[in-house]
Amino acid sequence: MEIRNCLPEETPGEREILELAMDAGTVLLENDAEIFRVEETMARICRHYGVESPELFVLTNGVFATGGGTTRVKHVPVRSTRLDKVAAVNQLSRDIEKGRYTIHQARQRLEEIREMPGKPAWLKILACALAAGCFCCMMGGNWLDCLAAGCVGVLLQALILWVCAPHLSRMIGNILCGGWVTFWCLVICALLPGRNLSPMIIGTILPLVPGIAFTNGIRDLADGDYISGAVRLLDAMLVFVCVAIGVGVVFILYHKVFGGAML
């Protein structure tokens, strides 16, 4: 008698399905999708390929799923925010529901989504510069202020890409970014008199705002996913506070070094 018969009944099919659902959920979660979207997508995949009554539990940093005699737990630590991946997985799950993918093709497509290339560095730098310049204009800066803010935006994104993202924790990274922006704006103001400091700094720190964590945190709370919502809001608050600390520290240093009236 084979040992295999003694094991709980588990067809490879169901395991494979749950694995696919887990992976789809992981990609969504890694990219800061809302909790209900992760659960819904996973449920959709399970339902379509026929896993009986799956139980899914999703937190901001973990996915738990059981169904069809299998249980999977997955830790999802990293955060990148790539909305294109969220949109692609969302589309995939809709297509699966319409029966356009076999499980094999779906897995392949999911791999493709995972490997989707990010935006090139130059584009991100350009985008950050543009964002900083535009927000500076909205805060009442004139066109020279906007130009200066754009330049600081370039420096900011360069710091994020090559120092903060690969080497620093989120908190220290944001403090450094806040300080870095303030430092360069102060330098520009010192070299070119007549610039408006405040719109420049406000415009340039806006790209640091944790928009996705904040909005999705609120939506998680509204959906009753209190733990995940609270974690995300805490994350967003920490970023806000850290940026403010960075700005404040550089102001204090400036004050100490150059003395006199504060700006």
Added chain:
Amino acid sequence: MTLQVLAAILGTVAFSALFGAPRKYYLLGGVTGGAAWLIYSGLLHYAGCTATEATLLATLGAVFLSRIFAVAKQCPVTIFLVAGLIPLAPGAGIYWTAYYLVTDQLALARSSGFAALKAAFAIVLGIVAMFELPGGLFRTLAGRRKE
């Protein structure tokens, strides 16, 4: 103000790119952001609203548009929502709070800190309220039947 709305549209598009939104949705994200800023600054300067009230109404407008676009394009609402709300983010509040704190003007720091907090709560309230509207309404508005 026209210039500022244009800046809001362009800035929002740039912000969408930073968050890796798919390129085909840039424009609609920009429209959402521009609309949010138009409502916000319009109410603030011409209708005598306070900043908090203007933020709330602008958030309602931005979320409304985002939901329509999301249904029409069948993609996650986050893409438009995050882009649309970014002009309303209390970046100025953070800056002035930090500034007044380190310059030891505590009364001003407190009031600008609370202003930022009130703006954040207005955004929260706007998002939550607008997501209470049934999805069917947006499907009708976007001219799409339930599949």
